[in-house]
Amino acid sequence: MNITKEQIDDLNAVVTVAITKEDYQEKVDKILRDYRKQADIPGFRKGHVPLGLIKKQYGKSILVDEVNKLLQDNLNKYLTEEKLDVLGNPLPKQQDNFDWDNEELAFEFELGLAPDFEVSLDTEEPITRYKIVADEKMVNEQVERLRKQHGKLISKSEVNTKDEVTGTFTNEEEEIDNKATLELEKIEDETALESLKGKKVGDSITLNTKGLLKDDYLLSSVLGVTQEKAKDLDIQVVFTIEEINEREPAELTQEFFDTIFGEGNITSEEEMKERIKEDSEKQFEQQADQKLLNDVTEYFIENIDFELPAEFLTKWIKMTGEEPLTEDQAVEEYEKSEKGLRYQLIEGKIIEDNDIQLQREEVMEFAKGYIRSQMAQYGQLDPKEEELDGIAARVLANQDEAKRLSEQLMSQKLLELYKEKANLKTKEVNYEDFIKEVYG
Template sequence: MNITRENIDELNAVVKVDIAKEDYAPKVEKILKDYRKNANIPGFRKGHVPMGMVKKQYGQAVLVDEVNKLLQDALNKYLTEEKLDVLGNPIPKEQEDFDWNKEEYSFEFELGLAPEFEVNLDLEKPVTKYNIVADEKMVNTQLESMQKQYGKLISKDEVDDEKDIVAGTFKNEEEGIEKESSVELEKINGKKNLNKFMGSKVGDTIKLKTKNLFKDDHQLIDLLGIDHDKAHDLDIEVEFTISEVNKRELADLDQELFDKLFGKDKVKSVTELKDKIKEDAAKQFEQQSDQQLMNDVTETLIDNTKFELPKEFLQKWIRTVGEKPLTEEEAVEEYEKSEKGLRYQLIEGKIINDNKLEVQFEDLKAFSHEKIKEQMAQFGQMNPSEKELDDIASRILSNQDEVKRLSEQLMNEKLLDFYKENMKFEEKEVTYDEFVKEIYQ
């Protein structure tokens, strides 16, 4: 067997694999002999079928199978030994005059080669790093939410406050709606709708239009018992018969509430409570800030790292790689959609290799422990033992899909830490509302 490579240019090459009879003949002969031993052909005893008949019936199929196996093994070994960084997979070149009746064969494969390039992290225009802080408005909103959660409902005879909570039954016979629900009047949209509730008492029935009834259409899903798609732009009339009117009395901002929220004597004043709310919010916002930073660094590196790709090869490869072959136009469209992602994959791979960023098993185990503790904390299990963590981690890490998912998450964190240490950023402190407005609007 002989393998040669012709470099067309820096990004494209053709590999030729020559296979001689001595490369495949012994294996083919052995398989055909095994077939002969076990073949059941009418008129012949088992093991006594003439070899000529076995070759006539099975010879070419075995030959094709063995040559293809040799070919794939040889090609994979060559790419590994030559340390060729290829994009996609080798594409076999068509041969119009190919003949399996010959004894020697030649196969050619097109290769798309990864480009050589350098990644510059010292950029002229630094990436913005957002530090999201909880403003006074957000802190007070969270404070009131806590007071509501631990407050109590006091029964009333009549609706007279825009913060009242009204229980009752929504009905619309035509749509098959009959649902007992509790409505927080603060979530009602517009004075016109709100005024329909004012002055109403237990036993009264109010007629309401569902369109723009709530500040968020999704409220209709639970209140009317309808599905998500139906809730959007639903425009029907419903009757709401009141069964209860309540006002919510907020819990006092006292030590009893502080202890319920954070444990005994962990917080001792409203000032400390507000500081704790800010601290917890900062941790939550850090995840969003980090995700945005990763997105912005990715876009910036793609824009500032210039290199060519074997475009025509990749479009040809895209045409053949899926379950269903694509047309040329479809392949071009698919390439254009995926080009940015491919560029970042190459940039990311170079950063990882050049800086020896690795995910070791011990790192993965420690990372899985942290993720398990976070999940257990959500269910009130704050101090799991090391044995519990080890047992759960062992089950998770025995699943290859989970190992792959966690490894990708951990490598993503390592990359983000690397960027934070090696790139210059423009720090910008914003409130959450400012962050949302700047990023999404």
Template sequence: MNITRENIDELNAVVKVEISKEDYSPKVEKILKDYRKSANIPGFRKGHVPMGLVKKQYGQAVLVDEVNKLLQENLNKYLTEEKLDVLGNPLPKEQADFDWDKDDYSFEFELGLSPKFEVDLKTKEPITHYQIVADDEMIDNQVKTIQKQYGKLVSKEEAAEGDLVAGTFKNEEEGIENTTTFPLDKLKGKRNLNKFVGAKVGDTITLKTKSLFEDDHDLIEFLKVEHDKAHGLDVEVTFEITEINQQEPAELNQELFDKLFGEGNVTSVEELKEKIKEDAENQFKQQSDQQLLNDVTEALIEKTKFDLPAEFLQRWIMVSGEKQLTAEEAKEEYEKSEKGLRFQLIEGKLIQENELQVQLEEIKDLTKDRIKMQMAQFGQMDPSEKDLEDITARVLSNQDEVKKLSEQVMSQKVLEFYKENVNLEQKEVTYENFVKEVYN
């Protein structure tokens, strides 16, 4: 067997694989002999079928299969030994005069080569690294939300702003009849609210569905009308009040603190607010870090210029999926994925050159942290080390899960690498201002 390469340019090459009879013949002969021993052909005893008949019936199929195995095995070995960094997979070149009846074969494959480039992390303008803080207003609102969530309902005879009302919406012609409960805060406009304020259990109120709620989608939930019907629905409905409740906020006491954070972990309103601030800013950190990754990615793609073997990649996309694409579809798919491919190459180079590696212990630590968080949601604040080890072992027995966790660990390593090496500018903002700057 002989393998040679011709470099067309820096991004494209053709590999030629020549296979002679001596390369495949011993294996083909052995397989055919085994076939002869077990073949069931009418008119012949098992094991006594003439070899000529076996070759005629199975010979070419076995030959093609063995040559293809040799071809793939040796081509992959060649790419590894030559340390060729290829994009996509080798594409076989069409050979109009190819003949399986010959003894020796020659195959050609097109290669798309990975470009050579350098990555400079020092951008001209610094990249903003947001430090999102929870301000007093946000913390106070969260305290009110907790009090409301853990509060109790007190039955009333007369409705006031902020109450919950239960009753039945009706409109016979439209087939609307639904018993529901909704907060008066959901109503749109003072006119609708005033119809309820002062109303009593047993009263029937007439309403227009148009602009009844702040969001038309609430008509789907409270009137049980179909989605398409809810938008622009303009009919008259009645609502008979069967129950009125006021939501009394929970007291900020030790019982509530223990219910929220475990016994004795929070003992005062000040500690509650500190805990809310800490939890909120931990969540904000994830958003801030993700935004930093996005911004560094964009900056590196913009700054790091190199060519790709675009024509090769488009031909590869045409044939690499479950369904063959047209040239136009493949071009469109390539244009969609080009940016991601460029960053994949940039990130891969940074990982390799800076020896960023994922260790098994790091995957285990991440898995344990995730398990602790999940258990805490169900009130198990202090699981034993044995329980953690057992659950971790079960999770890591799933190879797909290990791959996913490994990617997350590497993503965190890349993020920390950026924080240490990229030209960053720290900026402290509230969450509200972060959203305005990033998403508006």
């Protein structure tokens, strides 16, 4: 067997694999002899069918199978030994007048090669790293929310602007029939707010859903529909009042602090506000980190310029898709995937240049941390290490889960690298300004 490579250009090559009879004949003959032992053909005793007949019936298919196995094994070995960084998979070239009866068989494969490029983390333009702070306004609002949440309900005879009104929302056409509590402070529509004032238990009122509440997500909750359905929903619903309450905020006592933060952990309003600020900013840091990761990724994609073997990749997509594609469909699919492919190459280059590796022990610890946080949400705050080890082992035995967690850990390592080496500028903002700046 002989394998040679013809370099077409920097991104394309053709590999030719030449196979002679000596490479496969012994294996083909052995399989034919085994077939003969098992063959059950009318007119012949089992195991005594003439070898020539077996060869005539099965020889060509066996030859094709064995040659294909040789091609796959040796081509993959060649690519590894020659350290060829290929995109997609080798594509067999169409060869006219190919004859399987020839003494020597030659197969040609097109290769799409990964481009050679450099990645500098010290970017020309600094990338913004947001530091989101919990300002005094946000902390005070959180204190008031907790006081109301743990406060006392006082029954009222009629609706006032600061009350909570429980009732049922209905709309027969949209199949809405949902009991919920409506906080009047969350109502955006002034007309709706005025129409609710003075209403009593048993009264019904028709409300327009569009622009009804200050936050879009609240509408899906009170109507009992998905957020997707609630978005831009413009209908009328009938709200029938069943209960009216005023919520008297809880006093800032030690009992209140213990209920929320655990016994003895917080002993004053000042400590409470500092704890709320710290906890909020930890949560904000996750959002800021994701924003930084997205921005660095986008910067690299937009500013690191290299060519791809587009024609080869389009052909590869066309030939290897689950369903047959036209040329135009293949071009469209390539254009959709090009951006993702570019970042995969950039990310791979960064990982290689900075020798970032994932050790099995690291992935295991990362998985345990993920499981620990999931268990905490259900009140299991102190799981045993042996229990975590067992759950993590089962999770990582699932290839999809292991891949997902490994990718998350790699993203975390890349983020740490960017924070250390990338050209960043820190911008301190409160959460409200962050949302406006990032999401518009």
